Amino acid sequence: MNSLIKSYGKGLTALFVGLTVVWIAALIVLPQISMVDRAFTYEDRGGAAATLSLEIDRAYQEVFQISTSLDDLRAEKEALSSGGSAASQQESVSALDPFATPAPTPSQGVNMLDPFAAPSASGSSNRTAAQIEADEAPLIAKKSELEAKIVTLEAKEKASTDTVGLDTSYSLKNFTEMSSVHLQVFLSTMIYALCVTVMAFALCYPVAYAVATATSKNKIAILMLGLLIPYAINELLRIFAWVMILEKNGVLNAVLDMFGIIDLQVGEGFRFVASNGAVFTVMVYAYVLFMVFPIYNTIDTLDKNQIEAAKDLGASTFRIHWRVVLPHAKPGIAVGAIMTFMLSAGSIAVPEIVGRGLHPDWFSQVIYRRFFEADSWNQGAAYSLTLLLACVVFILFNMAVFRVGIRDIAK
Incomplete structure (x- = not known):
């Protein structure tokens, strides 16, 4: 002062x-x-709201499963349509030249959905477009029915929320009555955030070490500029850029198509966004600076003569990092892990935008729905506090593992 x-x-x-x-x-x-x-304020709604919440979550899961099945059927129909076009072209050629050798078609054993799979003995699945459409019809009807049901249930849940306020009491029920679905999502999110943190460390440690030990100022400037330039763009734009890369008709599938690995013209392609792996990748990219700079700052304070001495004594590269660099960088690693974990666990933009509905929910999405869709602020607050406490536990665990204190982290 x-x-x-x-x-x-x-x-x-x-x-x-x-x-x-x-x-x-x-x-x-x-x-x-x-x-x-x-x-800690429990609103007594006779259990109706809790039941509605559970029904809504189950309906969302069913919609996700049906959407996946419909995608598979559409891909099969596109492959069948492409195969039919090829067959009709071959028939036209045969009519003009009866001595021409028929070219193999998809019905002769080539799996259009998986071009690398071994051809079956009986050829294709012998399913017609009409049969596929017959399979699609009940799924589409069921999906529409579920979506209408979700709208109705959410309206009922909101109405039940609007009528509460007369019978409230301080209790732990907002925590103890968490549904099994939400508890599973919470535990999964903790594991997901830990995976993102480990992936970020594996990517950022070599970069931070390279920048901190670089002797050329120009090299340092180029490396730092390469890290900072992407962050001049809005975070949402960076996330949408990744969506355009990973979608079925995106840049990555276009590259695979260019090399002949897949054929986008017949409906082939990988839906990379339909997995948590895509979410992990985008999160690591979004929060990489929060891991790399704390590690860089600590390694930069290391006396480089210690590294040279270890090399002169015959220490291997692994041993130099394990015995010299990593122990010195522990405070930076701890700070980077804490920041990356907390940002990942609480992120709402990445799991909402990247493959929305095509991968398991994150707990942040559940909290968002509690607040803004179900209008159940008390339960949303309980879920938020649960996430906050989990992050605090991770911070304390992290400090114990790296054997660092508040003063070490502050440095």
Whole structure:
């Protein structure tokens, strides 16, 4: 405080301290108090809202499964249509030249959905377009029925939420009555966030080490510029860019088509966004700086003579990193892991945009639906507090594993 007064004077220091106190109170303390109050306030709705919530989540899962089945049927129909066109062309050629040798068609054993699969002895599945459409019809009807049911259930849930407020009490029921589906999503999200953190460390540690040990200033500038340039673009645009790369008709499938690995013209292609692997990839890209810079800052303070001495003594590259670099970089690794884990666990933009409905839900999506679709703020607050406590536990666990304290992290 004295140093601030000496540097800026009493007036500016008082203004700075006052604004800081207002900021902490208005944006951190009061919202957290409100969230805790709501989380422990149980609204007695006779169990109806909890049942509706469970039905809504199950309906969403059924819609996801049906959508996947419909995608498979559409791909099969596209392959069949392409095969039929090839067969008709061959018949035309045969009519003009009866001595021409018929070319093999998809009906002669080539699997159009998987060009690398071994041809079956009996040829194709012998399914016609009419049969595929017959299989599609009930699925489309069921999907429409489920979507209408979801709208109705969410309206009922919102109506039940609007009528509460007369019978409330402080209780742990918002936590203990978490449905098994939501509990499974919560545990899965913790594992997903841990996977993202490990992947980010595996990618960022070599980069941070290369930048920190580079001797040429130009090389350092180029490396840092390469890290920073993508972040001059809005995060949502970066996420959508990845969607265009990973979608079925995206850039990656276009490259595979160019090399002849797949044929987009017959409906082949991989839906890379239909997995959590795509979400992991985009999250690592989105939060890479939060891992790389803390590690770089700590490695940069390492006396490079220690590395040279280890090399002179005959230590292998692995041993140099394990015994010299990593122990020194522990505070940076801890900070990077904490920041990456917390951002991943609480991210809503990436799992919502990348392959929405094509991969398992993240807990952040469940919280979003509790607040803005079900209008169940108390349960949403309980879920948010659960996620916050899980992140705090991870922070303490991380500090214990790396044997660092608050002062080490602050440095």
